[in-house]
Amino acid sequence: MRIQHTQVAVQVPATSANLGPGFDTLGLALDLCDELSVRATTGGLEITVDGEGAGSVPHGEEHLVVRALRRGLDHAGAPQSGLALHAVNRIPHGRGLGSSAAATVAGLLLARGMVSEPEALDDETVLQLATEFEGHPDNAAPAPLGGPVLSWMQGPLARAVPLRHAADVLRPVVLLPTATLSTHRARGLLPAEVPHADAVFNASRAAPLVHALAGSPEPLMEATEDRLHQERRAPGMPESVELMRVFAPGGPPRGDLGRRPLRARDGGRPT
Numbered sequence: 001m002r003i004q005h006t007q008v009a010v011q012v013p014a015t016s017a018n019l020g021p022g023f024d025t026l027g028l029a030l031d032l033c034d035e036l037s038v039r040a041t042t043g044g045l046e047i048t049v050d051g052e053g054a055g056s057v058p059h060g061e062e063h064l065v066v067r068a069l070r071r072g073l074d075h076a077g078a079p080q081s082g083l084a085l086h087a088v089n090r091i092p093h094g095r096g097l098g099s100s101a102a103a104t105v106a107g108l109l110l111a112r113g114m115v116s117e118p119e120a121l122d123d124e125t126v127l128q129l130a131t132e133f134e135g136h137p138d139n140a141a142p143a144p145l146g147g148p149v150l151s152w153m154q155g156p157l158a159r160a161v162p163l164r165h166a167a168d169v170l171r172p173v174v175l176l177p178t179a180t181l182s183t184h185r186a187r188g189l190l191p192a193e194v195p196h197a198d199a200v201f202n203a204s205r206a207a208p209l210v211h212a213l214a215g216s217p218e219p220l221m222e223a224t225e226d227r228l229h230q231e232r233r234a235p236g237m238p239e240s241v242e243l244m245r246v247f248a249p250g251g252p253p254r255g256d257l258g259r260r261p262l263r264a265r266d267g268g269r270p271t
Helices: 064-077 099-114 121-136 183-188 196-213 238-247 252-261
Strands: 007-016 026-041 043-050 082-089 148-154 157-162 173-177 263-266
Touching: 007 099, 026 099, 064 082, 064 121, 064 238, 121 157, 148 252, 238 263
Parallel strands: 043 082
Antiparallel strands: 007 026, 026 082, 026 148, 148 157, 173 263
C-alpha cells in the first residue's frame, strides 16, 4: 500500500444523535458541514483552523483529525508522512452536533482519499474505526452514510443501515444551546439501570419514529418521547430540556420561547 494522492479534500456533516427514544441508536446527518483538506509533505505537521475551535483545538499530533487520519493510514498499511492540514469548521463544538464524530470521520476519509487502495477503508471499516474513537456508532454512522441512520453494536462490531426518509416532508431546524456540554459529562448523568417500564415505553416509541421519518409525520411528537436520557440529562442541559417541554403536547405557550437565549440554525435537508 502506498500514498497515491498527496492532496485530498473532504466535507463531513454535523449529526444529531440519540433522536427521541433512539438512544445510542438513531442519528441524523445535516447539511451543516466542516471542510477539511490535507497535503502530504516531507516535513512535519502543520495545522491551520478557521471557524469553530480556531483558538482552542490542539495543533499537534493530538488533534483529532490527525489522530484519525494516521489511524486510517496505519489500518490501510500505508506509510506515514508529514501533513499540512487545513480545517474550516462550521459545526459548533460541545453543543450536541457531533463535532468530534465529524472530525474522526473526516480524518479517516482523508486517509482513504490518499491511499492507493481506498477499498481498504470502505464505509464499514470507516464506521468501525470511528466507533473505536467515539465509543458508540450513533454519531459516527450518519456522517459517512447521510440522512437518518440506525446503528447498533453486534458484539465488538459496529453496524448501521440508512433509513428511507421524506426530505420533502420533514425539514430539520437546529436550536443551539448557549452553553456547552461534553459528551463525557452528558453520559455521566445517566444511570446504570433503568426501570423495565421505561425501556418498554422507549421501544413503543422507536418504531413510530421510523414510520414518521419515512413520510408520515402525524405521530412525530409522540414518537420522539423518551424516558431513558432526555429528562435525566436536564441538570446538564436545562435550556434544551425546557425547550422540549415547550414543544410537547400541552406544554407552556409558545411565547415563552422568547425568554431564553437560544440560537436557531436551519438544518436544511438531511444530507
